[in-house]
Amino acid sequence: MKRIFGTKKEKPPTPTVDEASGRLTTRGDTLDDKIRKLDEQLMKHRDAIKKTRPGPAQDAAKRRALSVLKQKKLYENQREQLYNQQFNMEQTSFALESIKDTAQTVQAMKAAGAELKTAFKKQDLDINSIEKLQDEMADLMDMHTELQDVMGQSFGVPDDIDEDDLMGELDALEDELAQEAENPAASGVPSYLQETDLPEAPAASSHAARPQAYAAGPQDEFGLPAVPQRT
DSSP: OHHHHOOOOOOOOOOOHHHHHHHHHHHHHHHHHHHHHHHHHHHHHHHHHHHSOTTHHHHHHHHHHHHHHHHHHHHHHHHHHHHHHHHHHHHHHHHHHHHHHHHHHHHHHHHHHHHHHHHHTSGGGOHHHHHHHHHHHHHHHHHHHHHHHHHTOOSSOOTTOOHHHHHHHHHHHHHHHHHHHHOGGGSOOOTTTSOOOOOOOOOOOTTTTSOHHHHSSOBOTTSSBOOOOOO
16 A cells, blocks of 8 residues: 555654754854854965065965955855844744743733632631721720739829829929039038048158147156156
8 A cells, every 4th residue: 555655754843943043053153164264364365465576476366365255255144144044043032932931921820810719718818807806806905905004003002192293293303313413512412421532641740740638738858748746
């Protein structure tokens, strides 16, 4: 049967954008290598033209240089075409990758939306239940504040204390503190606890160092009180 009807030829797989771009890159590298070699040849022909005198030899060197220059221009034009094709392929590849990313983003958003819808259907996330819970928590916090106020009351405090009198005493106390800060000597410290400057001691001498009691009355030859004689 295969000999009569033959077999269907399998088509080669369609190249991808990356494969086509890679092929253009390879061709461009090959052209770049050829252009570089032609540049080296042109440098040699230029040196030969400089070294030869005007005449047939110089004209032959110029013809060879012109032939190399024509090949270089041809390769440069081909390289420019490959540049344009490669740029188009890169733009196409970027567009395809962007479309793939967009499709994945849309799929992810759809999945997230389905999860959110399922979550909001749960009783725990019911808006009415949450509002009721918030109101209950506010009432509990108010009860806690009232309880703390009751527990913080002082025992044995007279009820007939006037707040105005207390504020007056507080203002007077602040005035006293301000005066003490300006005049430390009026701080109410007893005189025997206050530091005073002691007078400087007089210069030492044989007579001044003796007590005043010894200066009154008769003295002996040593300056001491004389012993009274018995009669």
